[in-house]
Amino acid sequence: MTQHDTRRPRNILFLMTDQHRVDTLGCHNPAEVSTPRLDALAASGTRFERAYTPTAICTPARASLLTGRLPFRHKLLANYERNVGYIEDLPSGEFTFSAALADAGYRLGLYGKWHVGTHRKAADFGFEGPDLPGWHNPVDHPDYLKYLEENGLPPYAISGHVRGTLPNGNPGNLLAARLHQPVEATFEHYLATGTIEALHRHADEYRTGRRPFFLATHFFGPHLPYLLPEEYYDLYDPEAITLPPSVAETFEGKPPVQRNYSALWTYDTLAEDVSRKLIAVYRGYVALIDFEIGRILDTLRDLGLDDSTAVFFTADHGEFTGAHRLHDKGPAMYEDIYRIPGIVRVPGLPSGQVRREFVGLTDCTATILDLAGLDPAQAVDGSSLLPLLAGEDVPWRAELTAEFHGHHFPYPQRMIRDDRYKLIVNPESRNELYDLETDPHELHNRHDHPDLADVRRRLTARLYTLLRERGDNFHHWMSAMSDTGPLDHDPSLAAFETGSDVYTAP
Known part of the structure; x- marks a missing residue:
């Protein structure tokens, strides 16, 4: 303290x-x-x-x-x-x-x-x-x-x-x-x-x-x-x-x-x-x-x-x-x-x-x-x-996350944004990716645009890591449906094939 x-x-x-x-x-x-x-x-x-x-x-x-x-x-x-x-x-x-x-x-x-x-x-x-x-x-x-x-x-x-x-x-x-x-x-x-x-x-x-x-x-x-x-x-x-x-x-x-x-x-x-x-x-x-x-x-x-x-x-x-x-x-x-x-x-x-x-x-x-x-x-x-x-130059977070759980009806969302880009994961339909520098009003969803594939993979992996570190179970959906990168655990919560709780990625 x-x-x-x-x-x-x-x-x-x-x-x-x-x-x-x-x-x-x-x-x-x-x-x-x-x-x-x-x-x-x-x-x-x-x-x-x-x-x-x-x-x-x-x-x-x-x-x-x-x-x-x-x-x-x-x-x-x-x-x-x-x-x-x-x-x-x-x-x-x-x-x-x-x-x-x-x-x-x-x-x-x-x-x-x-x-x-x-x-x-x-x-x-x-x-x-x-x-x-x-x-x-x-x-x-x-x-x-x-x-x-x-x-x-x-x-x-x-x-x-x-x-x-x-x-x-x-x-x-x-x-x-x-x-x-x-x-x-x-x-x-x-x-x-x-x-x-x-x-x-x-x-x-x-x-x-x-x-x-x-x-x-x-x-x-x-x-x-x-x-x-x-x-x-x-x-x-x-x-x-x-x-x-x-x-x-x-x-x-x-x-x-x-x-x-x-x-x-x-x-x-x-x-x-x-x-x-x-x-x-x-x-x-x-x-x-x-x-x-x-x-x-x-x-x-x-x-x-x-x-x-x-x-x-x-x-x-x-x-x-x-x-x-x-x-x-x-x-x-x-x-x-x-x-x-x-x-x-x-x-x-x-x-x-x-x-x-x-x-x-x-x-x-x-x-x-x-x-x-x-x-x-x-x-x-x-x-x-x-x-x-106090005006100090101190290490600070490089991105922010946000979440939503519904209003009128359940509707889970997670978001991550960095200095330029924003990724939103919507399990019910399609995900979103915005370039806030070229599209500040967020009119054009670039999630599937090939030129932003590396950005999408980077933000997806980062969001997944943050959610998993925090214990936000939304990460289970992402491990199954998104390109989160190599996994070091079994996202199914059961190791049927290995007989272990340690998952080995194929």
Whole structure:
């Protein structure tokens, strides 16, 4: 276990969004969007250009953050709303960073989305704050209704519903609507206000030397449906929106499930001007959250906690918003939903850094532990980011992996990407290989292209090795169906011919 360095900040503020595209941040896309508060946070700390989720689905990703373990290890593989038979809560006895911090004397708070299981609430993991379950803003929650009443604010009401048409002719999922409330009445403002009030309480305890704090704000947005007051609903001009190049998607040479998911999300039933408006409103949603994060960060500064508090900003996964003729997320491992924001500011460490190492949510777990003076290796699938945040040139992973287990139905996938190429293994149909340098929008599946045969073999063998080393049993499928290279074991799990558990390749 590492010794706590008293020069390190002990408090931690963790800001998280849900279903958040990287290109909606000004620090990533200054020509099209403005997020001044998050851009300032990035300028005062480190922005990770290549931050990724371990899986593009809420509950498993959030469970990985909490445990520091990949989904195949913690086994919480699906959102409970669409659960198709997987477990619904983390197994008892599973390591969590919250328990480790509590044992180290931290006060824990969480305001916002929990969505880590069905029965065990945030309070069961040591977090103070209102219990806010589910995948969308729970606008009927008693604590939120009390907030509206105490502040003389109008109730939730929407109009102008935007939705497409499903293949069976029924109305599609709600995608956006106008919210008839002022900003002060929005759920986002309510969450920021709760965080601010908690900061005041935690600051008093920290100043008196009683205990440091870990405080998280988990916004439910910019997850669809995008429900915004007028000033943010109309903040961006739809006519100035450029549709993503991947709307040219044909799904030729791709797994058929992607075409089915496009139909589920009704993209082709929406007019082009509606698709532009949805992108505009989504960016407006990010702008609203940026404003609320500014309120929280201003409070941190006004309380004199800047020099003693590390700040994280990230998301559980991305969002399609029309890319590849899709919305939401699902069984398609594109950059749009696997790449996430990654900003960390640690007082005393360099500002204005942009790092290109592959990092992820489990690395945040390891870093939280390290900041608290605890052993970061307890996050078994993460590595502390502190050396990178300090500007050090240290050995780091040369590739990243991701996994998916299903949403609406079981659908196993594994992915590996390196600096240029991405390989995706889809047992139900066809595998995918993308050259992200020549095809950054992932329109052309080159898995069977002869010019990339060596790349395919290299990434297949590397993914197989990593999965086997970790104990991810998906590797059994690959040993039978993919060119994984010479085997040094019996993938059938039975040595009928040799009478030994050691396999000799023919």
